[in-house]
Amino acid sequence: MSQNKKYTPYSILELASVGVDSSIHQTFENSLDLAQKAEEMGYQRFWLAEHHNMLSIASSATSVLIGYIAGGTKKIRVGSGGIMLPNHSPLIVSEQFGTLGSLYPNRIDLGLGRAPGTDQVTAHAIRSDRMQAVYKFPEEISQIQQYFSAENKRAQVRATVAEGVDVPIYVLGSSTNSAHVAAEKGLPYAFASHFAPTQLFEALNIYYNKFQPSKYLEKPYTIGCINVIAADTDEEAEDISTTLIRMMYGVMTNNMDYMQPPIKMTEELRELAANPAFQRMLKYAFIGSKETVREQTSKFLKETGVNEVMVASHIYNHEDRLKSYRIFSEIMKDLKHK
Known part of the structure; x- marks a missing residue:
């Protein structure tokens, strides 16, 4: 599946x-500062997630945050990673992203997923009929495409602010379903x-083998997501990662809390990180x-053949996070020349 490409x-x-x-x-101010610095570092896009009822995550009103980030940057693409479509009306999503696409031309992406982005009780509070919408995920994507088409001006129901606006749609997935x-x-x-x-590999194989060229895309395009915590030394990065380890432990034990400051790595935390359940979830935490x-990223790119890599990080100190993303940008520029 490896692809030979220079960039x-x-x-x-x-x-x-x-x-x-x-x-x-x-x-939110830190998010904007990161986006501004990422623009300078050569990052392609800056996507915001959708999660609800989580103390440690403030990315809930995704489209509002996209507008905030896009308004504070100049050229980096800004989008959703993603809008959890069963939580929303396709018409409202089209109006929101059509508006964003008009305000920030050729800079807005619409990533769509079908997971709730929260627990089931909260998901029900968001939209009581969301399970019906889950099964209609492909049809609701088509609805959004229709609302964005210039031809929709003849329809009875229109998202007038979206018609003819260029906002690329990306399908998000964490299993094989969305690959189809x-x-x-x-x-x-x-x-x-x-x-x-x-x-991951099963989903990529399905996507590559079943891909049908469309007016939106001639050949397959894939993005692989990884966690990165980069620092001057392995030991420093390991200590910074204690924040991620404790956060993931909270997720796995249903005991979510605010992101905690890093501590010196302990044997207890090291054993926790080596737990098979942790290893399964954080296989691609570099x-x-x-x-x-660099070695881990290069291996990931060669093994998966993805067209683009997207980085997430749970790093407590803002300066540490900026430094990690700066190091990663240097890595990707180094790999470009190899």
Whole structure:
């Protein structure tokens, strides 16, 4: 599946993680600062997630945050990673992203997923009939495409602000189901291997083998997501990763809390990180020095053949996070010349 190419675009998936002693306002300001710095570092796009009822994640009103980030940057593409479509009306999504696409031409992406982005009780509070919408995911994507088409001006129901606006749609997935949808519709496909790597290769194979060219995309385009914590040394990165380990432990034990500051790595945390359940979820968490992360990233790109890599990070200190993304941008520029 390896692809020989000289340049792999690299992007950011932002969850707007909230630290234990930080405000929501400060979290959003940090997100904007990261996007501005990422633009300077050569990142291709800056996507914002959709999660609900989680103390540690402030990326809930995704389209609002996209407008905030796009308004504070100049050229980096900004989008959703993603809009969890069963939570929303296709018409409203079209109106929101049509508006964004008009305000920031040729800079807005619409990534669509079908997971709830939260627990089932909260998902029911968001939209009580969402399970019906889950099964209609392919049809609702088609609805959005129709609302964005110039031809829809003759329809009884219109999203007038979206008609003819160029906002590319990406299908998001963490299992094989969405791979079929993306392939059949001829749309680009982003896989959440940063937290659900188990079916990555099976999903990519389905997508490549079943891909049908469309007016949106002539040949397959894939994005693989990874976690990265890069620092000057392996030991420093390992200590910074204690924040991620404790956060993932909270997810697995249903005991979510604010993002905690890093501590010196302990044997207990090291054993926790080595737990098979952790290893399954964080198979593609690349933690270490520039050399270590470069080796892991290069291997990931060769094994998967993805067209683009998207990076997520749960790093407590903003300066540490900026440094990690700066190191990663240097890695990708180094790999470009190899």
